[in-house]
Amino acid sequence: MTRMIFEEAIDLAIADAMAADERVLLLGLDVPMLRAGLYARFGARRVLAAPISEGAYLTAAVGAAMAGLRPVVEIMMVDFITVALDALLNHAAKLEAFTHGRWRCPLVVRSACGAGYGDGGQHGQALWGLLASIPGLGVVVPSTPDDAYGLTASALAHDGPVVVLEHKLLTKNWLEFVGSGGRPGLSFDVPAAGHEGEVRRAPVPLGRAACRRAGDDVTLVSLGVSVHRALAAAALLGAEGISCEVLDLRSVRPLDVDAVVASARRTGRVLVVDEDYRQFGLSGEIAALIAEHGVSARFARVCTDDTIPFARHLEEAALPSVGRIVMAVRRLLAERARATRSASAPCAVETAP
Amino acid sequence: MSDLDREGLYRSLRRIHAFEEAVRSLWNEGRISGEMHLCRGEEAVAAGVMAHHREGDAVSCDHRPHGQFVARGVPLVDVLAELLGDERGLCAGRGGHMHLFSRRHLIATTGIVGAPAPLGAGFALALMRLRPGAAAFAFGGDGAANQGLFLETLNLASAWRLPLLLVCKDNGWAVTTWSKDVSAGDPVARARAFGLVAEHVDGMDPLAVWHATDRLLAHVRAGRGPAYLHARCARLDGHFLGDRMVRAARDLHEGADMGRVVVQSATERRGGRARDRARALLRMGRQVVRLKRGLGGGNDPTRLPPGTLGLDAGARRRIDDEVAAEIGAAVRAATQEAA
Ligand SMILES: Cc1ncc(C[n+]2csc(CCOP(=O)(O)OP(=O)(O)O)c2C)c(N)n1
Ligand SMILES: [Mg+2]
Numbered sequence: 001m002t003r004m005i006f007e008e009a010i011d012l013a014i015a016d017a018m019a020a021d022e023r024v025l026l027l028g029l030d031v032p033m034l035r036a037g038l039y040a041r042f043g044a045r046r047v048l049a050a051p052i053s054e055g056a057y058l059t060a061a062v063g064a065a066m067a068g069l070r071p072v073v074e075i076m077m078v079d080f081i082t083v084a085l086d087a088l089l090n091h092a093a094k095l096e097a098f099t100h101g102r103w104r105c106p107l108v109v110r111s112a113c114g115a116g117y118g119d120g121g122q123h124g125q126a127l128w129g130l131l132a133s134i135p136g137l138g139v140v141v142p143s144t145p146d147d148a149y150g151l152t153a154s155a156l157a158h159d160g161p162v163v164v165l166e167h168k169l170l171t172k173n174w175l176e177f178v179g180s181g182g183r184p185g186l187s188f189d190v191p192a193a194g195h196e197g198e199v200r201r202a203p204v205p206l207g208r209a210a211c212r213r214a215g216d217d218v219t220l221v222s223l224g225v226s227v228h229r230a231l232a233a234a235a236l237l238g239a240e241g242i243s244c245e246v247l248d249l250r251s252v253r254p255l256d257v258d259a260v261v262a263s264a265r266r267t268g269r270v271l272v273v274d275e276d277y278r279q280f281g282l283s284g285e286i287a288a289l290i291a292e293h294g295v296s297a298r299f300a301r302v303c304t305d306d307t308i309p310f311a312r313h314l315e316e317a318a319l320p321s322v323g324r325i326v327m328a329v330r331r332l333l334a335e336r337a338r339a340t341r342s343a344s345a346p347c348a349v350e351t352a353p
Numbered sequence: 354m355s356d357l358d359r360e361g362l363y364r365s366l367r368r369i370h371a372f373e374e375a376v377r378s379l380w381n382e383g384r385i386s387g388e389m390h391l392c393r394g395e396e397a398v399a400a401g402v403m404a405h406h407r408e409g410d411a412v413s414c415d416h417r418p419h420g421q422f423v424a425r426g427v428p429l430v431d432v433l434a435e436l437l438g439d440e441r442g443l444c445a446g447r448g449g450h451m452h453l454f455s456r457r458h459l460i461a462t463t464g465i466v467g468a469p470a471p472l473g474a475g476f477a478l479a480l481m482r483l484r485p486g487a488a489a490f491a492f493g494g495d496g497a498a499n500q501g502l503f504l505e506t507l508n509l510a511s512a513w514r515l516p517l518l519l520v521c522k523d524n525g526w527a528v529t530t531w532s533k534d535v536s537a538g539d540p541v542a543r544a545r546a547f548g549l550v551a552e553h554v555d556g557m558d559p560l561a562v563w564h565a566t567d568r569l570l571a572h573v574r575a576g577r578g579p580a581y582l583h584a585r586c587a588r589l590d591g592h593f594l595g596d597r598m599v600r601a602a603r604d605l606h607e608g609a610d611m612g613r614v615v616v617q618s619a620t621e622r623r624g625g626r627a628r629d630r631a632r633a634l635l636r637m638g639r640q641v642v643r644l645k646r647g648l649g650g651g652n653d654p655t656r657l658p659p660g661t662l663g664l665d666a667g668a669r670r671r672i673d674d675e676v677a678a679e680i681g682a683a684v685r686a687a688t689q690e691a692a
Contacts, residue, residue: 015618019623029527030527030528032530032640033530034529036614036618039633040630041619042624042629043625044636045625046625049535051496051499051530052466052467052496053499053501054500079465080465080466083502117386118449119386119451120450120464121448122451122463122464177597178593179387180595181389181596182597183595186383310435310438310446310448310449310450311446312438314447
């Protein structure tokens with residue numbers, strides 16, 4: 001075990017894969033400087049600086065993966081993946097299905113995500129729900145250095161495309177680049193346990209959630225930075241006699257349905273804490289899965305509702321926070337079971353004229 | 354052909370410069386959050402191009418937008434308050450430095466590199482229908498010129514004969530990448546290949562920028578199709594304030610962490626051939642040297658040699674004083690609001 005910071009763990013997983021397999025190469029904007037260690041060790045033939053042409057270089061990486069390489073592609077921030085989304089949505093993710101598994105696309109996309117340092121709504125989105133809605137595309141969101149190594153290693157070993165998202169509040173260098181910029185006295189709400197920790201240098205399987213805290217009254221389902229917010233909230237609520245279970249999904253797609261459903265069945269109450277947008281995404285998916293499994297748990301969610309505002313105090317209020325989680329859990333526990341059927345009139349049928 | 358207002362051009366240059374220095378202070382004090390891309394080194398491009406802006410024209414900007422906003426005459430207090438995240442800012446504190454918008458002034462910003470070009474094309478399409486003779490200005494960098502959005506716009510704007518002026522502020526860099534290392538072909542030749550009229554200009558010379566823009570806009574406003582202005586300029590503060598590479602270039606201590614990682618990695622077992630590793634180290638060193646050369650005073654387009662623009666020292670001093678008073682008052686008003 002070695003102690004390291006979050007992004008060192010990802011770099012190490014990539015370095016280990018590059019050392020073990022000549023077919024692994026890294027490409028993206030500014031990688032010779034951003035990943036100076038990899039550049040110095042593997043040289044410009046394996047670490048390729050790209051022009052700001054994400055659509056072209058990500059689709060080219062899909063082609064390269066189809067033709068025998070195992071590219072790791074950096075998209076500086078996940079917000080910018082929009083200009084290259086076609087590569088993932090229509091190509092990387094569909095190859096296996098189109099060929100009935102006869103041709104696969106071993107591609108890893110590494111991208112920084114997340115808000116909490118006041119950079120505005122085009123530089124702080126989570127977007128893992130958007131990406132994970134695509135069949136055939138893996139999406140992982142580690143919350144600790146150990147998982148950062150383990151999930152990246154599994155993504156690299158996987159024969160299909162996987163997006164690895166690193167939250168900027170967990171990565172010292174990103175936060176330094178775009179948050180503090182060397183200004184002393186600026187502080188951000190960085191979860192210490194996620195930012196630096198012991199790394200086992202072992203793969204963590206895709207699609208397996210981790211239970212971070214066991215509890216009986218309510219299940220907090222979370223990922224990324226929000227896991228740490230959920231744990232802090234659970235500690236506060238524990239002092240009030242409310243026992244929270246905290247599940248760290250780690251992987252959005254594949255999703256550990258069994259772990260979520262089993263915990264929901266046991267506690268009967270589920271709060272999803274998700275930094276991604278509230279509607280049409282992960283939190284709704286979890287509610288649907290629980291319902292589909294016949295579990296009638298009470299359900300609530302703390303997510304990002306709207307476009308993330310620039311002003312720091314508004315941004316803070318918009319993101320999942322310990323305060324919002326505590327309030328939501330209290331509300332969930334206060335809620336009495338609703339009647340399953342109401343006596344209101346059936347809907348009025350409207351037919352086309 | 355527009356009338357050249359030499360005093361106005363000088364004043365515009367100084368206003369942009371003074372505004373950016375005020376922003377620098379506020380950012381250094383920690384009163385502005387997030388990334389801060391000042392346009393120091395590009396003032397002459399913003400001033401020289403925007404001098405031709407007429408009421409009814411539209412402007413789209415990239416992540417380095419302040420110069421255009423100041424030159425456009427957007428109230429400085431509103432912009433500053435926005436940067437401070439204040440409710441009374443241009444966008445009520447919701448947008449921020451990379452998402453400045455003024456509907457009244459038809460000027461917009463995007464943080465997505467390359468996107469100002471097609472947004473500008475859309476502005477041009479609207480202007481063509483609604484206000485013939487008006488033009489859209491789209492500003493971007495040398496890095497953005499490799500973005501699909503930009504390259505597609507060269508064709509789109511030309512095929513639709515849009516009244517669009519694309520301005521490339523070529524400061525040589527895209528973050529830590531020397532753009533020439535990842536770009537093929539000559540930028541002006543690229544634009545001409547798509548049928549745009551295109552010119553290269555010394556973007557450190559406000560007068561040259563003014564004249565080149567004058568020629569290109571005559572073509573655009575006459576409805577003869579889009580134009581492209583390629584202006585070589587400087588990047589005096591690195592990519593953004595607090596740029597780690599700039600700090601490392603100026604002070605070896607700042608680069609010590611990175612240096613350790615690089616040295617350790619370069620000697621790690623299992624990796625590239627020794628020749629590849631040596632070349633990588635050399636290239637990194639070259640980048641830092643190149644960066645260092647580009648920084649600082651010798652490259653400042655706002656320090657004009659005496660006599661440029663035909664203004665005597667007295668006139669310049671008067672304008673400088675007026676600008677300092679204007680910017681000082683704006684900062685006081687904005688920070689009072691923010692308090
Ligand atoms: C689509 C997209 N990719 C990457 C980025 C990150 N990014 C912001 S500015 C920048 C460099 C832009 O270079 P250039 O266009 O030359 O402008 P400059 O910063 O030099 O003024 C990059 C890569 C982004 N904002 N959008
Ligand atoms: Mg540039």
